[in-house]
Amino acid sequence: MEVHLSDAERVFIVHGVQEGIRNDGRGASDYRPIRVETGVLSTTLGSARVRLASTDVLVGVKAEIDEIDCKQTEKKGRIRFFVDCSANATPLFAGKGGEEMAEFVSTALTDAYSNSMALDLSKLVVSTTKAWTVFVDVVVLECGGNLTDAAALGAKAALADARLANVRIKASDSEKSEIELTDDAYFDSWQLDVTAAPLLVTVNKIGWSNVVDASLQEEVCTKSALVVGVASSPAKGDLVTLVRQTGRGSLEPDSVDEMIALGVRAGNSLNRELDRILVDIGRTQMNRNELVSAAGFLSS
Amino acid sequence: MRLPASSLPLSHFTQSSSGLPSHSDRQNTANMRPFFIRANVLESAKGSAYIEMGNTKLVCSVDGPKEITVSSDSGDAYSEGILNVRVKFAVFSHQERTVSDADAHRRIGDPTELETKLAANIQDGLSPAVCLDRIPRAQIDINCTILEDQGGVLSAALICASSALADAGIDMYDLVLSSSLAVVDNDQMIVDPSTTCLADKPISGSVTVALMPSLNQVVTCEQSGACSPETLRKAIRLATECCVKLHPLVQKALVTSVRLRSRPK
Numbered sequence: 001m002e003v004h005l006s007d008a009e010r011v012f013i014v015h016g017v018q019e020g021i022r023n024d025g026r027g028a029s030d031y032r033p034i035r036v037e038t039g040v041l042s043t044t045l046g047s048a049r050v051r052l053a054s055t056d057v058l059v060g061v062k063a064e065i066d067e068i069d070c071k072q073t074e075k076k077g078r079i080r081f082f083v084d085c086s087a088n089a090t091p092l093f094a095g096k097g098g099e100e101m102a103e104f105v106s107t108a109l110t111d112a113y114s115n116s117m118a119l120d121l122s123k124l125v126v127s128t129t130k131a132w133t134v135f136v137d138v139v140v141l142e143c144g145g146n147l148t149d150a151a152a153l154g155a156k157a158a159l160a161d162a163r164l165a166n167v168r169i170k171a172s173d174s175e176k177s178e179i180e181l182t183d184d185a186y187f188d189s190w191q192l193d194v195t196a197a198p199l200l201v202t203v204n205k206i207g208w209s210n211v212v213d214a215s216l217q218e219e220v221c222t223k224s225a226l227v228v229g230v231a232s233s234p235a236k237g238d239l240v241t242l243v244r245q246t247g248r249g250s251l252e253p254d255s256v257d258e259m260i261a262l263g264v265r266a267g268n269s270l271n272r273e274l275d276r277i278l279v280d281i282g283r284t285q286m287n288r289n290e291l292v293s294a295a296g297f298l299s300s
Numbered sequence: 301m302r303l304p305a306s307s308l309p310l311s312h313f314t315q316s317s318s319g320l321p322s323h324s325d326r327q328n329t330a331n332m333r334p335f336f337i338r339a340n341v342l343e344s345a346k347g348s349a350y351i352e353m354g355n356t357k358l359v360c361s362v363d364g365p366k367e368i369t370v371s372s373d374s375g376d377a378y379s380e381g382i383l384n385v386r387v388k389f390a391v392f393s394h395q396e397r398t399v400s401d402a403d404a405h406r407r408i409g410d411p412t413e414l415e416t417k418l419a420a421n422i423q424d425g426l427s428p429a430v431c432l433d434r435i436p437r438a439q440i441d442i443n444c445t446i447l448e449d450q451g452g453v454l455s456a457a458l459i460c461a462s463s464a465l466a467d468a469g470i471d472m473y474d475l476v477l478s479s480s481l482a483v484v485d486n487d488q489m490i491v492d493p494s495t496t497c498l499a500d501k502p503i504s505g506s507v508t509v510a511l512m513p514s515l516n517q518v519v520t521c522e523q524s525g526a527c528s529p530e531t532l533r534k535a536i537r538l539a540t541e542c543c544v545k546l547h548p549l550v551q552k553a554l555v556t557s558v559r560l561r562s563r564p565k
Contacts, residue, residue: 107417111524112524114524114525115504115505115524115525115526116526117526118526224428226521231526236526236528237528238528238529239526239527239528240523240526240527240528240529240532241524241525241526242523242524243507243521243522243523243532244521244522244523245424245518245519245520245521245522246424248424248427248428249428250428250429250512250515250517250518250519251517251518251519251521252516252517252518253511253516253518253536253537253540256518256521256536257533257536260529260532260533261529264529
């Protein structure tokens, strides 16, 4: 939905936010209702669907075994993010508009994950010359504002859901090596540790106030915003993994500090909630697995 | 000539043993790399500037305002002008010639992934500083050629391009000054790092800040890597201080160029 606001509507929203009143009655650090589902796509190793009010993203994780770049000093796998903003999501994405947005979200995700804390990429190594490359594909089904945050939530949930098969590489005499896979790839698999994976929080500056999770109308009223990547690792506590300023406005140095602080606060509570949801989902899945095995071993 | 994918450049083996001075003691603003800027370096362009930050060297030229040629998607593109930034890395600008997967299939002359990203960053950083509302339905072309990239290229490009804009006589709210710093493992900060001085250090984060010094407004704030919120706050503060330090140097370069221009031939 394309949003056109008259000057009067704009002033109404800006003044409201400055008084601490948002159109839908939320506080400055409140998110709209979030729904997370995992395991929604059977063609992927892991998937998630996130609905943040009317913003809807679908994330699939796939992995391929690749050669390790010989220039790297330490051996590790790779993770790559791709975002697809189709014109279905909003008419604004028709033509090049979608590409720009997609490029922004995918680089933000790539940069937020490009630190040694986010994911232990050395676990992706399968042999001295080969490692997994994990592809995270985000498809935007509908855009109702705050796409970046929704995409990051989806990416983390999908990565948590992903199951990579245990493989062994058999070195053979010739240059080529053989990849050996066990028969039951689902049960003989492992999951990535996403406890320290970052989430992105977009902090919007509206008037002189800062708000998170702006709706489409509020996004139109935003002159500048900061995208803050927030992770919490058990070892190092709260971490900021990305800060990126967007929009056509400028900010005072002090308000940059305030916005980052708000982003970290909102990101932490979001991280906690997501972890809780993922644990819940994991538990129900485990029950399901037990059921399956019980059925399979009835004869014994 | 394209190198085979599995080869290693010679610099991979020689870099660590090179006799370059170490910069481990760079913790405060006094230890920025040598800085040089000169405006009005190209005769043919309306405005231009050349900058050196250590071994990072680049030239910017500015042309316009002129009729819009690039298509823009934002709805109010015609109520205010736009900046059209093009970035070109010279082939020899890096230690080794690298071709990324995405770049392998591009046509000759098309911008690489890195160039597009940098151009977008420069555009975002400069747009707030230029009075774009005074030039509706017009565009300003900024061309940026990077001769040598030894780190801090975004900062250098922002300063250089804003000086070139000022040199071209385009209405601006303020200059844009920028500075980068790296946070090394134990929360130690290296101001204005070069790629060589970071080569063998474990970096936990890097911060780039661009500032309009007289208005005290931040136009670009970028961080990557992982640092604690407290360290980040300190890093941004320090980077801001470094930006302010460059102000007199850039001002002086602009005054010199105006003097040279007004001098009767």
